[in-house]
Amino acid sequence: MTTMQQEARPTEIRRHELAGFLRSRRERIMPEDVGLPRGRRRRTPGLRREEVAQLSAVGVTWYTWLEQGRDIQVSAQVLDALARALRLDASERAHLFALAGAIDPTPAASCATLTPELRQMLTQLEPLPACVQNSRYDILAHNRTYGLLLCDLDDIPPEDRNCMFLAFTNERWRSSIVHLDDVLRIMAAKFRAGMADHLAEPAWKTVLKRLLDESAEFREVWERHEVVQSLPSKLKHFDNAYVGPLAVVHTDLWLGRGGGARLVTYTPADETTRARLDRLQELALGRARVGSPAPS
Structure with a gap:
């Protein structure tokens, strides 16, 4: 067997x-489950191929x-559409993208460590604001105190819950950050450094395209080509809309190899901030x- 044959196998x-996976998922869904008529002459178990299409x-x-195993290219957008049509759960969706050799662009899909135990930890950390982020600043989960730290995060659509995007485009988020110009410059530099390992990932x-399209300020900062690596902890200042100024120490705890996802915590730097975080938790x-949405 030649080297090319070995690589192709x-x-x-x-x-x-x-x-086989697509066929098995298709056959388990009944037409009536997705609002399609069954018809009288249906021999195929589940959906037909044309119905999935x-x-x-x-x-x-x-x-x-695709179901015949032919050598064709499939985009992340098409895989996303198939996952929705076939009603795949999180594990099945991840399996679909892995078999197709594609990266799932959905933020939460990139964090295999987002377990029920980790979500419980976020709750137990309160009143400390805490969230789980990946290296491109997507907010994958957060506790209630974090949900009110910079804006009303539960009012933000899930696809917009990215710290970089919010810092450059959301006025409520921006107004909560003290020394905004320095923070934006450092965030963009960290994003550029991180992206070096992910240049081909959708x-x-x-994220980069949205920032370039929607923020002239980001375009100006991005053109500087600055890079900086993450620091384990750092002092940050926020001007919270509900409880006033906060001085907190930001700490990143990486949840796996390769710098994928991290637990971000904010501990009070003084007693005044500690009392104000207690108050922020009470508000949350x-x-x-009274029926506001639960934290992600």
Whole structure:
């Protein structure tokens, strides 16, 4: 067997695994589950291929080739559409993208360590504001105190919950940051340094494109080509809309190898801040009691 044949074999195996996986997920969904008529002459268990193609807005021929294990390229956007059409859960979605050799651009999908135990830890850390972020600043989960630290985070759509994006585009978030210019410059420099290892990944390119499209300030900072590495802890100052000035120590605790996701905590630097964080937690809990959304 030649070297090229040896290299091609794992790819071929993965294509056939992908084909079988798609077929099995398709066959478990009944037409009535997705609002389609069953009809009288249905022999196929579950959905037909053309019905999956219709639900995911892709070509029937293209989807058929995918289920046949043919060597075709598939984008993250199409995989996302298929995952939704086939009603895949988080584990199945991750498996789909892995078999297709693609990166899932959905923020939460990139954090395999976002376990129920970690979510419980976020709650137990209160009144300390805490969240889980990945290296491109997506906020994957947060506790209630963090939800009121810089803005009303529960009012922000999940796809916009990125610290970089909010710092450059959301006025409420920006107004809470003391020394904003320095913070923006450092964040952009850290993002550039981190992106060096992810230049081809759709999720990173999506964040960068949104920033370039929507913030002239970011475009100006980005053109400086500054880079800086993360520090283990640092003093930060916020001007919170509910309780006033806060002085906190920011600490990153990395949750796995490769600098993927991290637990971000803010501990009070003085007693005044400690008391104000207690008050912020009370406000957040009060909102929860009257029916505000639970923390992510």
